[in-house]
Amino acid sequence: MSILLDADARVLIVGITGKFGTFSVKDLQQSHTRVVAGVAPGRGGQTIEGVPVFSSVAAAMKETHANAALVYVPAVVALDAVLETIEAGCPLIAYPGDGLPVLDAMEMRAAALDHGAHLVGPNSPGLISPGKAKLGFMPSFCYAPGPIGVISRSGSLSYEACFRLSSAGLGQTSVIGIGGDPVRGVNAAEAIGLFHDDPETRAIVYLGEIGGSEEYALAEYAKRPDAKPSAALLVGRTAPAGKKMGHAAAMIGSYAESWVAKVEALDRAGVVIARDLDGLASAGASALARAMKPAV
Amino acid sequence: MHYAFMLITEAQGKALLRAAAVTTPSSHELRSLDEVRGCRVDFPVAVKAQVAAGGRGKAGGIRKANSSSELASAFDAIMAMRFAGEAPSSVLVESWLDIERELYLAVAIDSRVGGFNVLYSPRGGVNIEDGPPPLSYPVGLVRNFRAHAFRALLEPVESDTKVRERVISIARRLLEIAQANECTTVEINPLVVAKGGSLIAADAKIVLDEAAAFRKAATASAIAASRDKAERDIRSCEEANLMLVWLDGEIGLISGGAGMTMAAMDAIDGAGAQPACFLDVSGNPTPAGFGLAFDLLDRAPNVKGILVSMFGGGLHTDRVAKTLVELLAKRTSSKPVTLRLNGTRSDLATTILREAGRQNHATLEAAVLDIVRCVAGARS
Incomplete structure (x- = not known):
């Protein structure tokens, strides 16, 4: 098992004729992911890398029975494209784009919840279940199959962090990028719930940062008696308050958003803390070791 | 595109509040000593630096003036100040308020809510951060605001029923301002309970969503202005x-x-x-x-x-x-x-x-x- 995305994934790419869309077809195919359809309004009937193109998501879904969508369109039209995909009945959608207005992110999230769909993003590399399928643009060589569920707010950090985990023999069930924006589809609490329910996931590794409050969802989870063991790396220990560090949500506006406050809350809840990237693999390994030990 | 902050000035923020019929003190925005000399006001007045940076009050950017000469010297002093490196663009001169009580009311994007949170405290003012955390009402989408739900949360916190009902109606307007202007924060601190019970927005802190600049002309020009001022x-x-x-x-x-x-x-x-x-x-x-x-x-x-x-x-x-x-x-x-x-x-x-x-x-x-x-x- 894995979360949301499995070997039976049939992927549809919205915006397949764009630069990113076309690159993604080949990239997904190389990661053994079935790309069954593309969507580009007015381009129905064409093919891209052997993949049939449709003019609407509904037409593509009807013909190909796609069950996951990767939406590569600019922020200006992203809300319309994501709503079309959700309303066509696609149960899993990744929207990796950044620069999306917060109001549009709120509408996307609400529509996904209304339809029982899962939205990954915005401002995220997407979702990968190593060895099974990929719904995003993360570099495949960083990942390996295994028992750890990874949640990340940052794309770049998740690549290197997973590369280090994989090199240390700590493979992943799934790696989900929840994104660097303040409003997102699947959030930390929901991603944790998905990994909790996945029988193959033995431990959770959380890659967080300063700003916002997502990390407290992990602290709350870790206090549960039935929680799976978890480890966390938070970056931005040296970032000053009041300055945005790249991500829209990576800014310390209050004490609760600071590195110290979050790390203290996680530590108190029993999460294994990696102080920096160098300590991540050993923190992940010790969380996994706890999972392997029978409960006393 | 990345920007540190898209906070607009108090004067700009109050214009948005007034447009939504939220009461603000009568005021004049002044840019030069000539404008100060030509300004007719009833003293005393508050003289306030207009900057897109927080912590202005604690840094001495708000003064009281009892006469024309005090107003002129307060203007000079404030315009010479810098707030987190920023020079004031103007001063706002406002009638001095008779304050019964200071409240805190804000709407802000919250990641765990997946949308807007309404925040309220019956004790607002400059030391809001030192007190207990404000009451929060997770709304999400603006259209999901329900007065009765907010009222039920307010009842144990705010005993004055008149204030409570006025706060509820202002909260809805703040959400509508945030929706219409694509703001991530609309904060009034303090929201003053004046003698007689009316509620007056004595300050306004509004943060615009810079990602919406492609469809909000006002946001695009605020970004251009901040870029001009940037190092x-x-x-x-x-x-x-x-x-x-x-x-x-x-x-x-x-x-x-x-x-x-x-x-x-x-x-x-x-x-x-x-x-x-x-x-x-x-x-x-x-x-x-x-x-x-x-x-x-x-x-x-x-x-x-x-x-x-x-x-x-x-x-x-x-x-x-x-x-x-x-x-x-x-x-x-x-x-x-x-x-x-x-x-x-x-x-x-x-x-x-x-x-x-x-x-x-x-x-x-x-x-x-x-x-x-x-x-x-x-x-x-």
């Missing part, structure tokens, strides 16, 4: 699609991606030094982008050494290596440079660097130790 370095980075934040340390850091750049900052701290900047070149990893990054760091006097750390995901590190070799050959600065290119095609990158007499460090940690040692060695 030249920050502006040139924004134009080149690099993200720069200056910090106080000595290690110039060029990295890729927000999360990895912060991870590298933390690693520098772990090795006993401090980063001089957050500089993310992933938006433009080209000769032009790296060229600008080196140019800025070579010119900055506090930067004693430079670390380039890139992890290639989609990025081909051999291309970065070629770019760096060409740049470093032309560079005149003698500040030490340490390189670490890992990930996609890093074997090729290592070869390219070796042929140019440069070492490619295998890990971030090794590269950080190297640059920290180089800088410490140069100092002693």
Whole structure:
């Protein structure tokens, strides 16, 4: 098992004729992911890398029975494209784009919840279940199959962090990028719930940062008696308050958003803390070791 | 595009409040001493610096004036001040309020709510952060605001029924302002209960969502204005699609991606030094982008050494290596440079660097130790 995305994934790419869309077809195919359809309004009937193109998501879904969508369109039209995909009945959608207005992110999230769909993003590399399928643009060589569920707010950090985990023999069930924006589809609490329910996931590794409050969802989870063991790396220990560090949500506006406050809350809840990237693999390994030990 | 803050001034914020029929004190925005002399007001008045930065009151940017001459000297004093480096664009002169009580009311985007949160405290004012956390009503989408739900939360906290009902109706208006103008925060602190019971917005802190600039002309012009005021370095980075934040340390850091750049900052701290900047070149990893990054760091006097750390995901590190070799050959600065290119095609990158007499460090940690040692060695 894995979360949301499995070997039976049939992927549809919205915006397949764009630069990113076309690159993604080949990239997904190389990661053994079935790309069954593309969507580009007015381009129905064409093919891209052997993949049939449709003019609407509904037409593509009807013909190909796609069950996951990767939406590569600019922020200006992203809300319309994501709503079309959700309303066509696609149960899993990744929207990796950044620069999306917060109001549009709120509408996307609400529509996904209304339809029982899962939205990954915005401002995220997407979702990968190593060895099974990929719904995003993360570099495949960083990942390996295994028992750890990874949640990340940052794309770049998740690549290197997973590369280090994989090199240390700590493979992943799934790696989900929840994104660097303040409003997102699947959030930390929901991603944790998905990994909790996945029988193959033995431990959770959380890659967080300063700003916002997502990390407290992990602290709350870790206090549960039935929680799976978890480890966390938070970056931005040296970032000053009041300055945005790249991500829209990576800014310390209050004490609760600071590195110290979050790390203290996680530590108190029993999460294994990696102080920096160098300590991540050993923190992940010790969380996994706890999972392997029978409960006393 | 990245901006540190898209906070608009109090005067701009209050114009949005008035347009939604939220009461504000009668006021004049003044830009020159001539305007101050021509201004007819009933004293006393509050004289308030107009800046897009917080902490203005504690920094002395709000004064009371009892006469025309006090008003003129308060104007001069405030216009000469700087708030987090920012010069006031004007002062706002407002009638002095008879305050019965100060409340706190705000609507703000909250990541765990997935939308707007309404925040209320019956004790507002400058020390709001020192008191208990405000009451929060998670609304999400603006259309999901329900007066009865907010009322049920307010009842145990706010015993004055008149104030309670007025707060509920203002909260709805703040949400509508946030929706119509694409704001991430609309905060009134204090919301003053005046003698007689009316509620008056004595301050306004409004943050615009910069991502909405493509469809909000007012946001686009606020961004343009803030870019004009920004330091030249920050502006040139924004134009080149690099993200720069200056910090106080000595290690110039060029990295890729927000999360990895912060991870590298933390690693520098772990090795006993401090980063001089957050500089993310992933938006433009080209000769032009790296060229600008080196140019800025070579010119900055506090930067004693430079670390380039890139992890290639989609990025081909051999291309970065070629770019760096060409740049470093032309560079005149003698500040030490340490390189670490890992990930996609890093074997090729290592070869390219070796042929140019440069070492490619295998890990971030090794590269950080190297640059920290180089800088410490140069100092002693």
